[in-house]
Amino acid sequence: MQKIPLSKCFVNHEVEEAALRALRSGQYILGKECQAFETELAACTGAKHAILGSSWTMSVYLLHLAQGLKPGDEVIVPSHTAFPTMEPLIHCGAKPVFIDIDDTFCLDVEQIESRITPRTVGIIPVHLYGHPADLDRVLTIAAKHKLWVLEDCAQAQGAKYNGKTVGSMGHFGAFSFFPSKNLTVLGDGGCLVTNDDALAEKVRMLRNHGRRDKYHHEFAGFNIRFNEIQGAIGRVMLKHLDRFNDHRRAVAARYNERLKDIAVTPPEERPWARAVYHMYVVRVQSRDELQKFLKERGIETGIHYPVPNHQQPAVTNKFSDIPRLPKTEQVVKEILSLPIHGEMPLSDADRVCDAIERFYAKESATSGEAGGSKR
Numbered sequence: 001m002q003k004i005p006l007s008k009c010f011v012n013h014e015v016e017e018a019a020l021r022a023l024r025s026g027q028y029i030l031g032k033e034c035q036a037f038e039t040e041l042a043a044c045t046g047a048k049h050a051i052l053g054s055s056w057t058m059s060v061y062l063l064h065l066a067q068g069l070k071p072g073d074e075v076i077v078p079s080h081t082a083f084p085t086m087e088p089l090i091h092c093g094a095k096p097v098f099i100d101i102d103d104t105f106c107l108d109v110e111q112i113e114s115r116i117t118p119r120t121v122g123i124i125p126v127h128l129y130g131h132p133a134d135l136d137r138v139l140t141i142a143a144k145h146k147l148w149v150l151e152d153c154a155q156a157q158g159a160k161y162n163g164k165t166v167g168s169m170g171h172f173g174a175f176s177f178f179p180s181k182n183l184t185v186l187g188d189g190g191c192l193v194t195n196d197d198a199l200a201e202k203v204r205m206l207r208n209h210g211r212r213d214k215y216h217h218e219f220a221g222f223n224i225r226f227n228e229i230q231g232a233i234g235r236v237m238l239k240h241l242d243r244f245n246d247h248r249r250a251v252a253a254r255y256n257e258r259l260k261d262i263a264v265t266p267p268e269e270r271p272w273a274r275a276v277y278h279m280y281v282v283r284v285q286s287r288d289e290l291q292k293f294l295k296e297r298g299i300e301t302g303i304h305y306p307v308p309n310h311q312q313p314a315v316t317n318k319f320s321d322i323p324r325l326p327k328t329e330q331v332v333k334e335i336l337s338l339p340i341h342g343e344m345p346l347s348d349a350d351r352v353c354d355a356i357e358r359f360y361a362k363e364s365a366t367s368g369e370a371g372g373s374k375r
């Protein structure tokens, strides 16, 4: 029986050729490939500047340093996201102010204003699982209270909000190129996009030892640079991004179609959203049993994420007044990420759905209830 992986990286001849081209160029760090990748990333997000870094986490850390984020500052974030979303701000001594999510798994914009205090400086909407957060609402609230907005686009490369590509509608956007993401460099990597000239320059200098030219260091910085081999690979991946995202949407459509008669709740897509399905996340009953059942049939699934961030020890050991977030706390017990990637055969999606169907048929038979199937 063929295994169905949760996700899979694309590697073809073109990718291998790009890596070899960089290898043979004799230039390995922040050279021509990185420059071209930055130009192409800026163009595809519509931002003036794209600045590559060693990961999303480090790129955003540099941004927060450049912004002067400091102890006592508060930043509004959804709890339901990858832990790195709030890691850089914690390093700056700032406080994550957690809010709950809506039915798209993105931050519940209705809750933002009630959490704003005189210390609030910014909001980080996360386009979770590739579904854009409600940016218009976030930006309106941010403008009213003079806050910055950083879009966490780590899972949403190429996603659209009202026809516009995510990343450059907020003041800043940050991308990750980790292997599982929709756009990868087959290693670690990240990118910051912005229209802010001064902050872009500051971040560029911070990533490279605080210098503008080779021998003059204006302040102490870091080495958070990017490599040519990965830049060359990223450029190939970027060319294929739309095709892969279209295919992810086709897989999601197949899942939606097949799952509508089964007792699982498929993900929602809002009218203004063109989601890119980094993950296809359903809400289910008997989640852990279903996951085990699928695993025994060679189907890999995931839980993103089982422990909400406002309950992580890194947070509860450090901050007081941790809020209750009922929706987040409920959802983490029900979510299951089904296999999806840019080249997944639709027949694999069918196999996954067949197995889910069998699981609930069996469950309702053994429990003697009709609760397993909507039919």
Ligand SMILES: *Cc1c(COP(=O)(O)O)cnc(C)c1O
Residues within 6 Å of the ligand: 055, 056, 057, 058, 081, 082, 084, 085, 126, 152, 154, 155, 175, 176, 177, 178, 188, 189, 190
């Ligand atoms: C992967 C991810 C990050 C972190 O990206 P790295 O490049 O691994 O630092 C941040 N936010 C979200 C939502 C992610 O999925």
